[in-house]
Amino acid sequence: MARVYNFSAGPGTLPVEVLETAQADLLDWHGTGMSVMEMSHRGDAFVSIAEKATADLRKLLDVPEGYSVLFLQGGAAGQFAGVPLNLMGDAGRADYIVTGNWGKKAVKEAGKYGDAQVAATGEADAFTRIPPRADWQLRDDAAYVHYTPNETIQGVEFPEVPDVGDTPLVADMSSSFLSQPVDVSKFGVIYAGAQKNAGPAGVTMVIVRDELMGRANAQTPMVLDYKQQADADSMLNTPPCFAWYMCGLTFEWILANGGVEGMAERNARKARKLYDFIDGSDFYRNPVAPEARSRMNVPFLLADDSLDKTFLAQAEEAGLSTLKGHRSVGGMRASIYNAMPEAGVDALIDFMRGFEKDNG
Amino acid sequence: MARVYNFSAGPGTLPVEVLETAQADLLDWHGTGMSVMEMSHRGDAFVSIAEKATADLRKLLDVPEGYSVLFLQGGAAGQFAGVPLNLMGDAGRADYIVTGNWGKKAVKEAGKYGDAQVAATGEADAFTRIPPRADWQLRDDAAYVHYTPNETIQGVEFPEVPDVGDTPLVADMSSSFLSQPVDVSKFGVIYAGAQKNAGPAGVTMVIVRDELMGRANAQTPMVLDYKQQADADSMLNTPPCFAWYMCGLTFEWILANGGVEGMAERNARKARKLYDFIDGSDFYRNPVAPEARSRMNVPFLLADDSLDKTFLAQAEEAGLSTLKGHRSVGGMRASIYNAMPEAGVDALIDFMRGFEKDNG
Numbered sequence: 001m002a003r004v005y006n007f008s009a010g011p012g013t014l015p016v017e018v019l020e021t022a023q024a025d026l027l028d029w030h031g032t033g034m035s036v037m038e039m040s041h042r043g044d045a046f047v048s049i050a051e052k053a054t055a056d057l058r059k060l061l062d063v064p065e066g067y068s069v070l071f072l073q074g075g076a077a078g079q080f081a082g083v084p085l086n087l088m089g090d091a092g093r094a095d096y097i098v099t100g101n102w103g104k105k106a107v108k109e110a111g112k113y114g115d116a117q118v119a120a121t122g123e124a125d126a127f128t129r130i131p132p133r134a135d136w137q138l139r140d141d142a143a144y145v146h147y148t149p150n151e152t153i154q155g156v157e158f159p160e161v162p163d164v165g166d167t168p169l170v171a172d173m174s175s176s177f178l179s180q181p182v183d184v185s186k187f188g189v190i191y192a193g194a195q196k197n198a199g200p201a202g203v204t205m206v207i208v209r210d211e212l213m214g215r216a217n218a219q220t221p222m223v224l225d226y227k228q229q230a231d232a233d234s235m236l237n238t239p240p241c242f243a244w245y246m247c248g249l250t251f252e253w254i255l256a257n258g259g260v261e262g263m264a265e266r267n268a269r270k271a272r273k274l275y276d277f278i279d280g281s282d283f284y285r286n287p288v289a290p291e292a293r294s295r296m297n298v299p300f301l302l303a304d305d306s307l308d309k310t311f312l313a314q315a316e317e318a319g320l321s322t323l324k325g326h327r328s329v330g331g332m333r334a335s336i337y338n339a340m341p342e343a344g345v346d347a348l349i350d351f352m353r354g355f356e357k358d359n360g
Numbered sequence: 361m362a363r364v365y366n367f368s369a370g371p372g373t374l375p376v377e378v379l380e381t382a383q384a385d386l387l388d389w390h391g392t393g394m395s396v397m398e399m400s401h402r403g404d405a406f407v408s409i410a411e412k413a414t415a416d417l418r419k420l421l422d423v424p425e426g427y428s429v430l431f432l433q434g435g436a437a438g439q440f441a442g443v444p445l446n447l448m449g450d451a452g453r454a455d456y457i458v459t460g461n462w463g464k465k466a467v468k469e470a471g472k473y474g475d476a477q478v479a480a481t482g483e484a485d486a487f488t489r490i491p492p493r494a495d496w497q498l499r500d501d502a503a504y505v506h507y508t509p510n511e512t513i514q515g516v517e518f519p520e521v522p523d524v525g526d527t528p529l530v531a532d533m534s535s536s537f538l539s540q541p542v543d544v545s546k547f548g549v550i551y552a553g554a555q556k557n558a559g560p561a562g563v564t565m566v567i568v569r570d571e572l573m574g575r576a577n578a579q580t581p582m583v584l585d586y587k588q589q590a591d592a593d594s595m596l597n598t599p600p601c602f603a604w605y606m607c608g609l610t611f612e613w614i615l616a617n618g619g620v621e622g623m624a625e626r627n628a629r630k631a632r633k634l635y636d637f638i639d640g641s642d643f644y645r646n647p648v649a650p651e652a653r654s655r656m657n658v659p660f661l662l663a664d665d666s667l668d669k670t671f672l673a674q675a676e677e678a679g680l681s682t683l684k685g686h687r688s689v690g691g692m693r694a695s696i697y698n699a700m701p702e703a704g705v706d707a708l709i710d711f712m713r714g715f716e717k718d719n720g
Contacts, residue, residue: 002388002393003387003388003393003394004392004393004394006393006394006398008398008399008400008403009400010400010598011397011398011399011400011401011598011601012398013394013398014395014397014398016387019386019387019395019397020387022386023383023386023387026379026382026383026386027363027376027379027380027383028362028363032364032681033362033363033364033366033679033681034363034364034366034373034681035374035379037371037374037379037559037560037561037606038366038368038371038372038373038374038560039368039371040368040369040370040371040682041371041561043368043682073433073434073435073438073562073600074433074434074438074581074583075433075583075597075598076597077582077583077596077597077598078433078434078581078583078597080581080582081581081582081583082581085581109581109582112578112579112580112581113579193598195598199397200397200398200601200602201397201401201598201599201600201601201602202433202562202563202599202600202601202602202603203562218472219472219473219579220472221434221438221440221441221442221445221469221472221581221584222437222440222441222469223434223435223437223438223441224581236437237435237436237437237438238370238371238435238437238553238555238561239561239562240433240561240562240600240603241371241560241561241562242560242561242562242602242603243562243600243602243603246397319393321392321393321394322400322403
């Protein structure tokens with residue numbers, strides 16, 4: 001077996017140790033005589049898996065009392081509806097900060113349920129920078145302010161959590177979740193699809209301040225209702241058991257590798273190496289303002305885009321997979337999530353250096 | 361490794377051959393150097409997996425032209441909202457035939473979105489029989505009639521597809537999906553959580569007549585919108601890739617084992633054996649009317665329920681797992697889905713015979 005370095009933006013690479021554990025246990029989890037995929041979600045075995053994963057996630061992010069941790073289905077896109085359905089309440093207003101494609105989708109979906117306003121957008125700058133905080137048009141009576149800490153497609157990341165006063169802050173943290181410490185107490189809701197840093201696609205984590213629950217729109221599908229799901233320990237209906245289990249294994253791996261602090265340190269080092277290399281070259285470039293560059297997703301363009309196809313084909317041959325950029329940005333994108341080893345970034349830089357030499 | 365016979369009602373047992381294939385490919389699917397869990401859902405490898413699974417499902421059920429096959433998240437409970445949101449339209453009315461707990465939940469959820477009426481219910485008979493067709497109070501202007509072909513908790517199954525005239529028929533087929541042939545053309549929508557006969561929890565199949573799409577309520581979350589998902593080949597957002605893949609492996613296993621016709625024959629034989637044994641005993645009994653008995657879920661009661669705990673403990677020791685009945689029915693329940701080998705049913709009957717001898 002030859003594993004490649006997989007730079008996919010998501011679903012993305014998982015720690016090989018996590019996959020090896022899952023493989024070993026696939027037909028018989030801990031002597032139960034069955035796969036995790038075959039277990040009743042109400043049985044002791046799966047409940048122990050779910051509880052351990054939940055406790056480990058709370059530990060990793062130091063989730064305070066007064067917050068619930070949910071494991072739901074439907075992806076972040078499901079939460080684009082779930083957030084307004086649960087939180088808009090009587091005010092019916094919410095403010096969105098748009099710094100890329102995902103924020104655009106989020107505010108569009110929220111518009112189905114109330115007055116969802118774009119309070120600031122980086123679109124005029126092709127999402128290469130974050131609109132200055134002073135320019136945000138926030139409303140005092142908004143039920144929440146929503147933003148996307150890291151935009152996967154544009155590779156734009158907030159360097160810090162914005163201050164929005166007393167209005168609950170909601171974050172689609174899909175692509176930076178668990179990549180660094182975060183002060184959960186600053187948020188009303190954090191949600192994240194697993195398939196970047198936390199596990200496989202098919203499970204979405206929602207961390208919600210308890211006092212915000214219980215005000216859901218009467219038309220909220222029960223599977224998206226935070227209060228009902230919290231009361232049922234995320235088992236209002238059959239949860240995505242295997243994906244939840246895989247997240248649990250990944251949480252254990254993160255804990256064993258320095259926690260989110262360890263991830264942050266390694267992620268910063270990986271990103272710095274790659275950006276430094278790109279910035280030191282006339283052959284490659286990254287269009288994002290330095291202070292807003294993502295540590296997770298690094299888009300880069302060739303000075304001569306007629307070489308894109310050759311670059312991608314040769315990279316694939318060299319075991320560097322899924323480097324194609326999103327069609328709305330073009331060029332290349334290297335997603336370097338937690339599970340991408342530093343050696344993978346080194347190999348990418350070596351390849352890029354060689355490609356420049358051959359084609360520059 | 362000692363695999364048990366797992367009688368869980370769901371998530372339920374999977375074919376061991378399917379698990380073995382998944383295990384072998386877990387770190388490197390077909391030489392790609394990555395797990396299915398790590399693949400971009402937009403890449404050639406995963407798209408080929410998704411397309412093959414979809415084509416095999418169409419083949420298994422002989423899905424006619426004019427129907428779309430979707431792989432969504434959220435479970436059947438998500439579809440309890442998805443169906444009315446997509447289909448109720450201007451009429452805003454739907455009729456529900458309730459033959460157990462799941463039908464009750466479905467009509468309750470639909471009531472959030474319009475006038476969802478219980479047109480017939482077996483509740484007065486503790487859901488031990490199906491209300492006679494002549495007594496159903498169907499409305500001519502209902503957007504659809506919803507029923508649950510097999511009720512997992514009560515073990516009640518419709519012996520045939522009911523005739524509801526020109527009104528689109530909608531079925532929550534979760535627990536009998538792929539257990540026998542079905543004439544899809546009789547249905548407007550069929551939906552099914554995978555975790556009984558089709559794969560692991562976390563993916564829900566929806567087969568929908570195309571002419572019913574495109575009339576979704578404006579507040580339908582996009583992830584539940586049939587038309588949008590059909591147009592995007594179920595990839596409006598990241599799908600539950602690994603669960604979809606596991607379903608594909610299970611479809612291949614069904615095809616290799618006689619298709620749904622082969623499943624139906626084996627399932628009928630397994631169920632007959634077990635019901636015959638129960639009916640021939642004064643020690644065990646099944647309360648369901650013989651013509652409405654489920655081939656998938658066989659609840660049974662001991663004449664002396666003080667022995668329930670002993671029965672369950674000794675069964676577990678004998679490698680017969682997860683036989684406890686649902687709390688609303690009590691006693692025991694043996695779920696004998698496609699992947700339960702006939703030898704498992706034989707082992708259960710042997711055990712039951714011995715237990716009766718020791719305790720009768």
